[in-house]
Amino acid sequence: MRIMVHEQEREVAAGTPLSEIAASFPGSDLFIVNGCQVSGAYQPREGDGCWCLRKGEMIQEHELRRLLSLRHTPGVQEVISRAVVGIMGLGGLGSAVAGALARIGTGRLILADYDIVDPTNLNRQHFFVDQIGMKKTEALAANLRRMNPYVDLTLHDCRLTAANIPLLFAGADVLVECFDDPVLKAASFRLALTDMKTMGYVGASGMAGFGDNNLITTVAHRPSVFIVGDGESEAKPGQGLMAPRVGIAAHHQANQVLRILLARAGMLMGL
Amino acid sequence: MKIICNGTEYEVGQGTTLLHFLAQLQLDPDTVVVECDTEIIRREAYEGTLLAPGQNLELIRFVGGG
Numbered sequence: 001m002r003i004m005v006h007e008q009e010r011e012v013a014a015g016t017p018l019s020e021i022a023a024s025f026p027g028s029d030l031f032i033v034n035g036c037q038v039s040g041a042y043q044p045r046e047g048d049g050c051w052c053l054r055k056g057e058m059i060q061e062h063e064l065r066r067l068l069s070l071r072h073t074p075g076v077q078e079v080i081s082r083a084v085v086g087i088m089g090l091g092g093l094g095s096a097v098a099g100a101l102a103r104i105g106t107g108r109l110i111l112a113d114y115d116i117v118d119p120t121n122l123n124r125q126h127f128f129v130d131q132i133g134m135k136k137t138e139a140l141a142a143n144l145r146r147m148n149p150y151v152d153l154t155l156h157d158c159r160l161t162a163a164n165i166p167l168l169f170a171g172a173d174v175l176v177e178c179f180d181d182p183v184l185k186a187a188s189f190r191l192a193l194t195d196m197k198t199m200g201y202v203g204a205s206g207m208a209g210f211g212d213n214n215l216i217t218t219v220a221h222r223p224s225v226f227i228v229g230d231g232e233s234e235a236k237p238g239q240g241l242m243a244p245r246v247g248i249a250a251h252h253q254a255n256q257v258l259r260i261l262l263a264r265a266g267m268l269m270g271l
Numbered sequence: 272m273k274i275i276c277n278g279t280e281y282e283v284g285q286g287t288t289l290l291h292f293l294a295q296l297q298l299d300p301d302t303v304v305v306e307c308d309t310e311i312i313r314r315e316a317y318e319g320t321l322l323a324p325g326q327n328l329e330l331i332r333f334v335g336g337g
Contacts, residue, residue, distance in 0.1 A: 182333040182335040186303060187314070189304050227331070233336070
């Protein structure tokens with residue numbers, strides 16, 4: 001039967017374990033078949049796509065792209081790789097949304113924040129102690145490139161306003177609102193419903209403290225316009241923002257971005 | 272006169288502006304997005320928008336944190 005090994009067609013006897021096929025890749029100890037990790041005892045079936053890698057070995061761009069494609073399935077990955085996503089605000093929400101989208105191989109991320117990393121950010125934002133004082137755009141770009149060196153990043157180190165948002169994020173497929181300030185949240189949501197109607201939009205409101213996980217929801221306001229959060233839990237003295245719950249909201253947002261992209265590509269029903 | 276706001280009926284006086292109505296609800300107008308009979312009202316229009324009988328308002332309020 002025929003299988004694919006590192007994208008090369010190979011004829012093997014049915015029932016051959018992967019460990020035997022892996023003999024051509026000395027030292028390989030990490031086996032991936034059709035995007036899933038398997039043991040060396042796995043017996044590939046006709047048409048399987050197999051990779052025999054070494055744990056800890058550096059990976060090249062085409063290999064990373066191929067692995068993402070295998071793991072996410074080729075059709076889905078093509079949509080993700082073509083996508084342009086704008087992220088407004090790089091705090092607890094934005095830094096986590098960016099990480100999730102970089103890891104899955106989003107084509108281009110447009111990242112905007114005017115601030116620098118300060119010590120009070122580190123309880124929830126994806127920066128490091130040695131990045132205190134750096135611009136958030138640059139610190140996050142460095143971190144994202146360590147997750148996926150091949151993600152295309154556009155950085156805007158400036159304050160966003162209702163006037164400059166449409167210009168700075170022109171060309172984005174989906175815009176993710178990750179502001180702290182409720183006035184900016186409302187202003188950008190108004191834009192999404194008026195001047196930027198063709199763009200997908202995922203905003204957020206209410207994720208401070210340590211309230212119930214399941215009160216964080218994703219609510220549709222238009223076919224491609226959503227707000228994530230519990231709508232109530234504002235950041236205030238006695239109810240601070242904390243990594244766990246902000247992370248729940250951020251990953252609601254990131255998954256909703258993915259769902260909007262896939263729905264627009266006709267790969268997801270019901271949106 | 273009666274209006275509907277987020278599914279609840281409210282009695283408001285003639286000449287009540289949208290800004291005045293939001294103040295009655297103790298909402299900061301800058302943090303609220305208003306849809307009036309499916310039309311989004313621009314923030315700068317809140318003061319000049321007079322509520323009319325039977326209008327259906329949807330308010331989406333944003334709280335800080337992110």
